[in-house]
Amino acid sequence: MTAQRPSRLRYLTNGIIKENPVLILMIGLCPVLATSTSARDALGMSAAASFVLIFSNVVVSLVRKFVQPSIRIPIFIIIISTFVTIIDYVLQAYQPALYRMLGVFVPLIVVNCIILGRAEAFAYGHGVFDSFLDGLGNALGFTLALVILGSLREFFAVGTIFGKTLTPAWYRSAPMLFTIFPPGAFFIIGILKALAVRLKLGK
């Protein structure tokens, strides 16, 4: 058991920094750029995607012994779309404001490369608990990247983070509004990626 412990912990931590799906591997970018206009929306999107990622990883791992390799991708897609439908309806019922904000990006979680990628690359060949850890780690890494991006965009464009005022009044009277628009999202993720390369986060 003692020999296994460090390797199991690695499944959890891998996805957070070293193989961060967004900042290092650069996959699943659509929702990251589209829903990061504020820290709050970023957190909402992360929660929805994390739910799908963790549960689909666990279920894929549970059924992996019964799934023929030739039909595994359609099976993964059915499993993932089941959880996407659940979160779609839950958000619609209990968080209507967030649901309107995220719009088409909630059903689009089904084609998020991170989720299908983890099912294919990890959950199909590992046990249930390891798959859970892997899903959780990648979900945390996704959340981290999305919330950093959302906070920066909100900070520069409005002068707040999570709605909390952090800048003097003179800044808020003429802020860098451009970061809340699509060009700002591309620009800031470019700077963040350059920073990740400079700090050798993926090494």
Added chain:
Amino acid sequence: MNLSKIFIGAFLVNNILLMRFIGLCSFFGVSTSMDTSVGMSAAVVFVTMLATWVCWMLWHALLLPFGLGFLRTAVFILVIAGLVQFVEMFLKKYVRGLYSAMGIYLPLITTNCAILAVTFLNVDYGFNLLQATVYALGVGAGYSLAIILFAAVRERLEDSPISPSFRGYPIAFVGASLISLAFLGFANLFGVSI
């Protein structure tokens, strides 16, 4: 909504890649050269049209009348995956010219969110079949325009002296940001809002 407004909205004002951030994986993945960008664009235009027709008919003939709206996500993605597979086999057997031009891009299309997004948005906006067709055409044209422009920028970036940390993805994002800034100028063109 009239048809020309739908087209301008999908093509320029709400450009699927640069304004709505849908289909970005392929945007950065295949825009490294002009040839791959053109091939991918052709495949996207083709499959978007087919997927739009099939999903629109399924939604209005099957899912809506029988109250199966909750199956939308699962049905649409499986239909697109099956459709792409079928188109690939059909082209390989009967239309060799077209297959050699865009065959290798077809499998990539299954997970291209642009296609799936168009089928969802057609339902969300309540388009009729003609409006949906025009919308799909606009999205395909907008996708092609953005990816071909971006491929031209990236070919120039290859030979430019760029600081090591920015080489590759980071400078590509900054370039995309500048193109996106230009597209922001199309806002409210002919009264079509973002």
